[in-house]
Amino acid sequence: MLIKEVCEKCKLTKKAIEYYESKNLIHPQMLENGYRDYSDADIYVLKEISVLRKCGICIADIAEIRNSSNKSAALAKCKYITELRMQRLNDIQKCMDSLIADYDVNREFDYLQTHDEDLYAIKEKFVFAFPGNYGLYVSMHFGRFLNGIIETEDQRKAYDAIVQYLDNVDLYLPAELSEFLEALFTESEKIDAAKIEEETSGRMQEMLTDTDGYLERNREEIEQYIEYKSSDEYRNSEAAKIQKSMLNFQKESGYQEVLIANMKILSPSYAEYLKKVEAANEIMLKKYPKAKNMYELN
Incomplete structure (x- = not known):
């Protein structure tokens, strides 16, 4: 033709x-x-x-x-980026509406400082920096902690270090594991990234607010979960391979030393969150010592 x-x-x-x-x-x-x-x-x-x-x-x-071997998954990533940009446009429209109403520049200046464009860019870089859909999970995990402002030089340096890390990190996943992750986003109508983030955050908040009560209320389910995660069945599963791959990546890439360390500087709310998680983990391990085995996939 x-x-x-x-x-x-x-x-x-x-x-x-x-x-x-x-x-x-x-x-x-x-x-x-x-x-x-x-x-x-x-x-x-x-x-x-x-x-x-x-x-x-x-x-x-x-x-x-x-x-991509999974076009729906690749498109889901683009959709997530579009949602972030729509959020940014909503902030811009609110600013313009307020200026049309009374043109209070000082007020809008202060408002925009709390919606720093750099922080949305971090979310976008998380999605772009990692192959497959791992970036979506990382973005959903950190996103709620990135709504503050960069007020100090230390925070600016931390931001630059995170961007540098994401631009250069090399995360390798074997093909079968990458396909397994991507399959989670195959049917986009069944995947609502915002809903997943909200539900995950809600469960974590419940556990962190009343760790002892949460562990007691969910004792039977937790014991079954620990038993399964410690079993040979799990250790030989695709999910275990993914977990081991992620743990190895974190150990070898400077994930804790660079990304997490600078995230704590950039976001005080994230630093506070990690303290609560560490305290909850201590309580968890005292009640369920076998839980330590869940993270030891040698």
Whole structure:
């Protein structure tokens, strides 16, 4: 099929089609007369690109989606980024509405300082820095602690160190484990990242507020969970392989020494949260000494 017909079928300009070819997204056959012959597969890809572009997805991300073994999972990552940007736009619109009402610059200046754009960028970098969907989990874990402001030079240095770490960290997951993680996001209608974050945060808050009470109320379930996590069945499972891979990554990459240490400087609320978690863990291990085995996958 020649490019004129392709333009009509895909509702794209000739320049757009040539651009997508230059980005190696399509691969038409070159005929002897110098014309390009576009296949049905090329047509499909161009329609795919058109749909994704209208969703606001950039060419680099489209290429990532197309190369992914799980396109739904790759698209879920882009959707999460879009949600973060929508949150930022909502803050901007609120600011403009307030300025239209009475143009109080000092008030809006103070408001915007509490919604520092850098902090949203950290969330975005978490998602982009890690392959597959691990970045989504990391972002969901830290996101609620990143709504403060950078007030000190130490916080600025911590922010820069985190960005540097995320830009250079190399997380490797064996293919089968990466596919296992991505499968969790295959059916996007069943995955609500905000809901997962809210539910996880709620359960943690319940446990941290009344650790003894929480452990007692859930004693039977906790004992069953510890027993399973200590069993050979779990140790030989895909989930255990993922846990071991994550633990090895954290030990070898400077996760604790760089990322966590600087997160505690950047976010006082996160530092306070970690103190509560450590205190809760001490109570947990006193009541359930076997729980220590859950983190020892040698």
